[in-house]
Amino acid sequence: MNASAVPYDKPFALRLLKDMLRIRRMEEEAAELYGAGKIRGFLHLYIGEEAVAVGALHALQPDDAIVATYREHGHALVRGVSMNAIMAEMFGKQEGCSRGRGGSMHLFDAATRFYGGNAIVGGGLPLAVGLALADQLSPEGISYGAQHRRRVTACFFGDGAVAEGAFHESMNLAALWRLPVLFCCENNLYAMGTSLARSESQTDLCAKAAAYKVETLKVDGMDVVAVHDATRIGIAHVRDKGGPFFIEFQTFRFRAHSMYDPELYRDKAEVEAWKQRGPLHSYSARLKAQGMLTEDEFLACDAEAQAEVDASIAYAEAGAWEPVEDLMRDVLTPVGGTTS
């Protein structure tokens, strides 16, 4: 276990812990609610991978953009979408962040520049390239205040996406046009049931990005500190040098691809080994060892997270079903409507 010191002040260090706990507890409840029929459709849980979203997103600024996948509850939550809105969305209620039109796979939030919630593998990559292109071309300029800081678009995708043409086209376009994109590859080793080794001739994902002359980093995705550090390096590169940056976060999901699967594709021993490196307990152990966290504080954090989850479920339960008469809304922009 990495015993190096956590280099943050206590409030920030606990913030990271708390966010990982919020994701974990929210998703555990979501799994139960799925079984109870409250949440339907596909439900892809992030349990085991929380360090990636938490560490990476805390390195971004509020005006940066995020493009995520269908395993994005954690990203939305850490980005600032309220747990109420996320839970209500999974329930299909109109109080949901996508008015119940998206569900678990399509969380969106304009206020935090959270561009989904994209459920076609690789589909979000060109979108992120375009958002970055807009920033580069924006007639208002790309400088903000005195810092002349570039906005960054962080694009999350899994190891499965590297097999898609969209990955290669996007990597090339971003590098060719030197666009401010941070490519965040969450490598959990399995594209649904297909392991990287069974689907790729080149399993070194950084090598693929490097082929497009994109700078890369490979980092332990189970270590929230390592994730955060790597992301800050990547962001700095993008803001300072202007071109894209690629980070491979090596991580592991502890549960099935979507709610249930027979897990024929991986050994129980492999899952158990990764669970030993679970991001929550390894990080909390480090904090305790460092004297930054007591068991009581941990339990208090956990209780707060659980309370937030309970409240969000109550909120979602109390939410309204959008009237069927409104079925056809939001297909096209109403006349006189505005765009983002």
Add this chain to the structure above:
Amino acid sequence: MIDFKLPSLGADMDEGTLLEWLVQPGDEVKRGQVVAIVDTSKTAVDVEIWQAGKVHELIVRPGEKIPVGSVLATLLEPGESVPPTRQAPVVQTIKTEARRRVSPAARKEAETLGVDISLLAGTGPDAAVTLEDVRRAATVKPPVQAPVVASTASAAIDRNAEMRKAIGAAMSRSKREIPHYYLSETIPLRQAGAWLAEQNARRPVTTRLLMAVLQLKAVALATRKFPEMNGFWQDGGFKPAPAAHLGVAIALRQGGLLAPAIHNVAEKTLDQLMSDLTDLVKRVRAGTLRSSEMSDPTLTVTNLGEQGVDAVFGVIYPPQVALVGFGKVRERPWTEAGEVHAIPLVVASLAADHRVSDGHRGALFLAEIHELLQHPERL
């Protein structure tokens, strides 16, 4: 058990409407016996059966429209006994008697104007009653029902429109598929005319001959030397016919055209041919043709000279490969041995299928007809 199926009675026939059964279950039928009358889109046709047997079951009822190849009836072969039980026959038929074709707009308008649609003849696609038909009917008195040419169950069928469509389909196909070439030759008929006058002078009016009979016989004899004019283009190749069954183009008084066959023309005497021709014209106009006459002409002869035209360049009737035309017989100047004489002349023309023959052979074929008509006594 024999299946008696609806034969194709021409290249343009896809379906027919059974008008009448001439046999009943239990009747013995002979080969070649006319057993049913079927309405093609062109005319009512007597349909012959080509296998002997005993009628077991009449499957299609009068008034039903059926595709070519449908089983019309089943027959027991000679010696065959009635099978114990038979499942209810599954027959593919298209019921047409149920509902007339009336356009939705016409139906609505008829209701508004109080017009009885059942009295109207349709002029629209597939003889459907159209808006205009209804409006016309609303402004004039219901027309007197035109005399029905064909027969029994077909009163509602607008024969002219159907026939126009059928001719159109066959002729379009011909012009689309057959590379036609055309030739003509002027033939003096001094000998033929004189021979005919001499013959007819001796005959009562009931046995007189027409020039058309001489022409038919000459064409039929000429095909013996030029078999490539007589037969069918089928399955991508030419199949010569063993005998000349000449299709005779006969115009109908109410409009339209049929070209049924006179069989074995080359083997028949002129008197026989005259009697066949008279009979054929009578039956065409009465609407009582036989299926074999409709389906198997091997070469068509058309004689538009009656209308006064000098020459006719026809459209070949598929799957045939040639058509011979004769114009009006007129007295014209003609030179023989340096002297000008006024003698009857006719322009014979040939439309032939270039896939089967060339202009050179076509020219020789017309020359042969020319030669044959110079010796009417040998015809």
Add this chain to the structure above:
Amino acid sequence: MKTSYREALRAALREALQDDPRVFLMGEDVGRYGGSYAVSKGFLEEFGPERIRDAPLSELGFVGAGIGAALGGMRPIVEVMTVNFSLLALDQIVNTASALRHMSGGQFSVPLVIRMASGAGRQLAAQHSHSLECWYAHIPGIKVLAPATVEDARGMLAPALADPDPVIIFEHAQLYNLEGESNHVAPVDISAARVRRTGSDVSLITYGGSLPKALQAAELLAGMGIDAEVVDLRVLRPLDSQSIVASVRKTHRAVVVDEGWRSGSLAAEVMARIVEQAFFDLDAPPARVCSEEVPMPYARHLEEAALPQAAKIVAAARAVMGK
């Protein structure tokens, strides 16, 4: 003023680039090459490489980037060289551009314009001759336009750019050299079909590259005493049912002309609406003239035989007239 369809498109593009700094043109060979149909010739020099952006052969990538840029506040015009290549970008158009507004609960619109050439008639064989307008017209969340006149070529781009949602513009490749009048400066509407020729006997309903053929057929029919009305759909999604039905109510007969293959065609949709909404006004079964259901052959005579032609339209119109 007489001008060509190509020049009209050019003028519209130039105007858009001049009027709005958020507008940029992106696609394969739009810049240095001058556009595969020479529509953007000279633009690179005039507007610079940032705004006349040559893209690599990555239809999925740059169409997706166009969507992202639209989300990011720009007004991109993405040129896909031909509809055939757009199939490589279908995922981004169907799964992202058209769905984004709905699946985000109305939070994000995609103000993107995609232009592409479509259609056959130049002996380009099976991979460069498609008329797949109906595939796009099937998708809720996008608008589909088919300018068939010089006036529409000139006037449709501005309202398409002003539209907050994705708009796909199909330019039939046979039309680029079409000459016609274009007097207006104001944008045209992109909501309604238009009657290009009034008539009382039969409605010829068509769009795009088939419009000139339908007009030619109408002239031929006039010589036969049949007075045909020609309706140009212009907007393939959402379809202007009202104009279609109004014309059929008047003439009572319809022939739909569509270069797409018959099965599952746009013509099928138009016909379905006619039957649904004007059944009791019909005086004959509606008819269709579509492309034969064969991958487009190369040989000229076969290509001509496969496509709708004025003669086929005339025959269909005569048939529904019962003539």
Add this chain to the structure above:
Amino acid sequence: MNPQQISAAVIATLKSIAPEVEADELIADRPLRSQVDLDSMDWLNFLIGLHTALQVDIPEADYARLVTLNDLVGYLQQRCPV
């Protein structure tokens, strides 16, 4: 037989060949075959019909003289038995 009776017989025979003929519309001194579409087979059948109805045989050599309805009636009147 008087001319009216002969004329009636001629028209009845004609109608059996060409049912669309309207007696009122025939002009007696104009060529018959241009008013009624009769081909040579129709003509022959017409003469056969007259032969049956009136027992008159018309030689082919006389065809040329029989152009109008009046010609026919006149010709038949001369040759009719009784």
